[in-house]
Amino acid sequence: MTETQTQRRMxxxxxxxxxxxQTDVCPECSxxxxxxxxxxxxxxxxxxxxxxxxxxxxxxxxxxxDDETNKSRVGAPxxxxxxxxxxxxxxxxxxxxxxxxxxxxxQREKMQRLRxxxxxxRTRDSKERNLKQALxxxxxxxxxxxxxxxxxxxxxxxxxxxxxDNLLPGRSIEGVATAxxxxxxxxxxxxxxxxEVERVSxxxxxxxxxxxxxxxxxxxxxxxxxxxxSYIPRFVSELGLADEVEREARRLIQDAREQGILSGKSPVxxxxxxxxxxxxxxxxKVTQSAVGNVADISEVTIRNRYHELLDAQxxx
Numbered sequence: 367m368t369e370t371q372t373q374r375r376m377x378x379x380x381x382x383x384x385x386x387x388q389t390d391v392c393p394e395c396s397x398x399x400x401x402x403x404x405x406x407x408x409x410x411x412x413x414x415x416x417x418x419x420x421x422x423x424x425x426x427x428x429x430x431x432d433d434e435t436n437k438s439r440v441g442a443p444x445x446x447x448x449x450x451x452x453x454x455x456x457x458x459x460x461x462x463x464x465x466x467x468x469x470x471x472x473q474r475e476k477m478q479r480l481r482x483x484x485x486x487x488r489t490r491d492s493k494e495r496n497l498k499q500a501l502x503x504x505x506x507x508x509x510x511x512x513x514x515x516x517x518x519x520x521x522x523x524x525x526x527x528x529x530x531d532n533l534l535p536g537r538s539i540e541g542v543a544t545a546x547x548x549x550x551x552x553x554x555x556x557x558x559x560x561x562e563v564e565r566v567s568x569x570x571x572x573x574x575x576x577x578x579x580x581x582x583x584x585x586x587x588x589x590x591x592x593x594x595x596s597y598i599p600r601f602v603s604e605l606g607l608a609d610e611v612e613r614e615a616r617r618l619i620q621d622a623r624e625q626g627i628l629s630g631k632s633p634v635x636x637x638x639x640x641x642x643x644x645x646x647x648x649x650x651k652v653t654q655s656a657v658g659n660v661a662d663i664s665e666v667t668i669r670n671r672y673h674e675l676l677d678a679q680x681x682x
Contacts, residue, residue, distance in 0.1 A: 392417065446522040447501055447515075457481045493529065496539060500525050503543040503568075510566040511558050513551060521550035524585065533584055537577055540568045545578040549587055557592045559634045561662045594619050594628065597637035597661070604660045605641070607650055614644035618675045625678040631671065635663050639671030 390399055397412025401421075408418040444451040457480055461469045469477065489495045501522055508518045524546040528534060534542055544567040551557050564571050582589060595616055602612045618640040622628055628636060638661035645652045654665040 446519050446526065447505060455484065457484050496534070497526070497529060500529075500539050500543040500546075503540055504547050507544065507547055507563070507566045511547075511551075511562060513547070513556060513558070514554075517547070517550050517554050517556055520554055521547040524550055524581065524587070527585055528581060531584065533581070537580075538569060538573070541573045541577045542581070544569055544574050545581050548574065548578055549581060549589060552589050552592055553587070555593075555596055557596055557633075559597075559662060592633040594633040594636040594640065597634055598641060601637060601641055601657070601660050605652055605656060607641070607645060607652065608648070610648050611641065611644045611650050614648055615640040618643055618679060622675050622678040625681055627674055627678055632663070632667070634661050635667045635671050636675070637661065638663055639668050639675055642668055643672050643675050 391397065392399060392410035392413060392415055394415050395410065395413045397410045399408055399417060400411050401408055406419065406421040407416050408421065409416055457477065459481075461474045461477060463469060489498055504518060504521045504525065508521070521543075525543060528542055528546065544563060548558070548560070548563050560571060560574065564574060567574060569577075581587065598612055598615050598619070602609075602615070615637070619628075619636065622636070622640075638657045642652065642654055642657045644650075654668045658665050658668055
């Protein structure tokens with residue numbers, strides 16, 4: 367390397383250092399500059415002058431509070447509740463640009479055409495259209511019943527299995543979707559009674575029970591009998607009773623289980639009778655009519671199960 371080239375390189379390095387030093391000091395008071403990542407600004411620590419604003423944050427978009435946090439930049443997680451598992455694009459319905467300004471009439475027409483074609487591309491064949499309709503029906507019924515996302519995911523998986531095994535011919539989409547949701551709620555441990563499911567479904571009780579038994583048999587689903595205790599928290603909450611009533615009702619059910627009188631009886635009726643008996647034992651009285659309306663059973667059923675639970679408690 368010649369002496370001239372060496373001098374040029376030293377001059378360039380000195381200029382770069384000077385520029386770096388100048389960017390670290392305030393042009394007004396020569397104070398120290400600090401980077402405010404929260405507001406995307408570079409501010410002088412001495413006089414408060416904003417040197418730069420609207421800076422691009424090159425850091426990660428996630429915040430980690432433990433070592434188990436998923437830090438991969440892969441967008442939204444996949445879900446079985448959407449027919450394409452959430453992997454396709456979705457054009458929003460708002461006719462606004464990135465800055466929140468309203469689109470012109472010509473741009474709105476263009477966006478509407480794009481939404482139409484995007485929807486057509488998302489459902490390319492009859493199988494995907496079937497799945498989209500069924501998953502929408504599952505989501506609608508689950509919302510009406512107040513079921514959590516775990517139940518919806520499980521119901522979506524059951525319906526997908528039924529579709530893959532070609533179990534839908536001869537049966538309605540609504541019927542298989544309703545049966546999948548009913549089975550999923552029992553599998554997860556957050557069951558709903560047949561009467562509750564029938565009220566939000568578009569199929570009658572006979573079709574629901576027939577399709578449910580068919581899915582259980584063909585898919586070999588392992589579903590345990592519903593536990594009366596799983597209904598108690600929801601019924602107590604809807605009746606506005608205290609936690610003391612719930613604890614006493616659970617104890618009554620446990621005593622009845624030890625005596626072996628739960629077999630062959632409706633878990634909803636047992637749960638309603640346990641709540642009614644617990645309310646009397648804790649001096650938080652509630653009428654049989656109110657409990658029957660919440661549980662959607664007759665007062666006669668509550669009275670019959672009520673006496674059986676008290677007899678089991680006496681024997682225990």
